[in-house]
Amino acid sequence: MAGERGIVVALGGNALSPAAEEGTIAEQFRHARESLSAVVDLARDGWRIALVHGNGPQVGNALIRQELARHHVPPLPLGVLVAATQGWIGYMVQQSLQNALERGGVDRSVVTMVTQAVIDREDPALRHPTKPIGRTMDQAAAESIAAEMGWEITQVRGGWRRVVASPVPLEIVERDMIRSLVAAGHIVIAAGGGGIPVYPDAALGLEGVDAVVDKDRAAAVLARDIGAEVLMILTDVDYVYTGFGTPQQRPLPRLTLPEAEKLLASGELGTGSMAPKVEAAARFVRDGGARAIITRLDYGNEAVRGEIGTEIVQE
Numbered sequence: 044m045a046g047e048r049g050i051v052v053a054l055g056g057n058a059l060s061p062a063a064e065e066g067t068i069a070e071q072f073r074h075a076r077e078s079l080s081a082v083v084d085l086a087r088d089g090w091r092i093a094l095v096h097g098n099g100p101q102v103g104n105a106l107i108r109q110e111l112a113r114h115h116v117p118p119l120p121l122g123v124l125v126a127a128t129q130g131w132i133g134y135m136v137q138q139s140l141q142n143a144l145e146r147g148g149v150d151r152s153v154v155t156m157v158t159q160a161v162i163d164r165e166d167p168a169l170r171h172p173t174k175p176i177g178r179t180m181d182q183a184a185a186e187s188i189a190a191e192m193g194w195e196i197t198q199v200r201g202g203w204r205r206v207v208a209s210p211v212p213l214e215i216v217e218r219d220m221i222r223s224l225v226a227a228g229h230i231v232i233a234a235g236g237g238g239i240p241v242y243p244d245a246a247l248g249l250e251g252v253d254a255v256v257d258k259d260r261a262a263a264v265l266a267r268d269i270g271a272e273v274l275m276i277l278t279d280v281d282y283v284y285t286g287f288g289t290p291q292q293r294p295l296p297r298l299t300l301p302e303a304e305k306l307l308a309s310g311e312l313g314t315g316s317m318a319p320k321v322e323a324a325a326r327f328v329r330d331g332g333a334r335a336i337i338t339r340l341d342y343g344n345e346a347v348r349g350e351i352g353t354e355i356v357q358e
Contacts, residue, residue: 048089048090048091048272048273049090049091049092049093049225049226049266049269049270049271049272049273050085050090050091050092050093050266050271050272050273050274050275050347051092051093051094051095051262051265051266051269051271051273051274051275052081052082052085052092052093052094052095052262052275052277052343053095053096053097053258053259053262053274053275053276053277053323054078054094054095054096054097054136054277054340055096055097055099055258055277055278055279056096056097056098056099056100056101056132056236056258057097057099057100057279058074058078058097058277058279058340059071059074059075059078059096059100059101059132059135059136060074060100060101061074062100066100066104068135071101071135072135072139075135075136075139075140076139076142076143078277078340078341079136079139079140079143080143080341081277081340081341081342081343081344082094082140082143082230082343083140083143083144083147083149084343084344085343085344085347086144086149086151086230087147087149088344090347091225091226091228091271092225092230092231093221093225093230093231093232093233093265093266093269093271094136094140094230094231094232094233095232095233095234095235095258095261095262095265096132096133096136096232096235096236096258097236097237097258098125098128098129098132098235098236098237098258099176099236101128101131101132101236102121102124102125102128102176102236102255103176103177103178105124105127105128106124106176106177106178106205107177107178109124110177110178110188113192118192120251120253121176121207121253121254121255122239122240122241122251122252122253122254123251125235125236125237125238125239125240125255126157126239128235128236129155129157129158129235129236129239130155130157132235132236133155133156133232133235134155136155136232137153137154137155137232140153140230140232141153144230151228151229151230152228152229152230153229153230153231153232154224154229154230154231154232155231155232155233155235156217156220156221156224156231156232156233157239158215158216158217158221158233158234158235158238158239158265159215159216159217159238159239159240159241159249160212160213160214160215160216160234160237160238160239160240160241160256160261160264161212161213161214161215161216161241161242161243161249162210162211162212162213162240162241162242162252162254162256163210163211163213163242164242164243164252166208166210166211168208168209168210168211168254169208169210169252169254170208171208172195172206172207172208172209172254173197173206173208173209174206174207174208174209174255175197175199175204175205175206176204176205176206176207176255177204177205178204179199179201179202179203179204180202180203180204181202181203182198182202182203184203185202185203185204185205186203189205195207207253207254207255208252208253208254208255209254209255209256209257210240210252210254210256211260212237212238212240212256212257212260212261212264213264214264214268215233215234215238215261215264215265215268216241216249217233218265218268218269221233221265221268221269222268222269222270225269233265234258234261234262234264234265236255236256236258237255237256237257237258237260237261238256238261239251240252240254240255240256257319257323259276259319259320259322259323259324260319260322260323260326262274262276262323263323263324263326263327263330263332263335264326266327266332267327267330267331267332271332272332272333272334273332273333273334273335273336273347274323274324274327274332274334274335274336275335275336275337275338275343275346275347276320276323276324276335276336276337276338277338277339277340277343278316278317278320278337278338278339278340279339279340280317280338280339281294281338281339281342281351281352282294282295282296282337282338282351282352282353283295283298283306283312283317283320283321283337283353285306285311286311287317294353295353296352296353296354297353297354297355297356298353298354298355298356299355299356299357299358300325300328300329300355300356300357300358301358303321303324303325303328303355304325306321307321307322307325317337320337321337321355323335324336324337324355325355328355328356328357333356334354334355334356335354335355336352336353336354336355337352337353337355338351338352338353339351339352
């Protein structure tokens with residue numbers, strides 16, 4: 044993709060299944076249709092596109108189904124559930140996007156690829172699970188199922204939840220295939236849910252691990268691996284802000300890499316959803332990407348033109 048206008052777009056799982064809704068498949072299809080207009084605009088403008096989606100709500104629901112059915116069918120490992128959500132969310136996004144492209148008169152094909160993300164088997168995160176996943180339970184229920192299933196749990200607001208490891212992705216296994224498809228003009232849905240975490244085993248080859256990979260981190264690695272010019276992370280706010288939620292909040296239209304790293308080190312972004320996005324954007328730029336953009340879901344094309352959103356660049 045060197046020399047081409049390549050972009051990786053990261054779309055959050057909550058965009059398809061907002062917390063305030065029941066999360067039926069009809070609701071998720073509706074949100075998929077509503078969330079893809081920016082991608083259609085980018086395709087019309089000639090961008091070479093890979094699309095990464097989150098899967099937090101969806102894999103959480105899959106875990107609930109496993110809990111309820113565990114005495115009737117064998118539970119599946121977390122990595123397999125990530126693969127399953129890649130398949131059905133990919134189908135939903137692929138169909139919705141293909142229909143939107145055809146309605147818009149844009150002649151581009153869409154394909155979903157089951158994608159693996161290589162992690163380090165010695166990553167300290169694997170020994171210290173911190174990522175809450177699945178439903179919130181009372182303490183007694185959480186301790187009972189944790190003992191039965193071998194889970195680790197933690198107290199959160201409103202109860203207790205399972206926690207799993209979230210290791211750092213190092214590279215995308217299918218990067219060469221994704222790069223070729225994107226360079227040929229196809230829109231590739233890849234690294235869904237951050238990718239299936241795998242590690243190289245000397246005897247067995249690639250082996251899965253019971254963990255999850257952050258979707259934005261995976262998108263940054265994918266963008267680097269396929270030589271994309273731009274990483275765009277779509278979320279629910281138009282800018283990264285300082286003093287967010289206070290009377291002193293201020294949007295940050297542009298950050299150099301040193302400024303972004305200073306903001307992260309200050310702790311002002313906390314450990315919530317924005318810090319990992321800025322971290323992923325900074326990593327992409329540090330690894331040689333031209334620019335990373337963080338903005339609201341419906342502002343994608345305007346953000347690429349530099350009209351809105353927070354842009355992170357080298358200098």
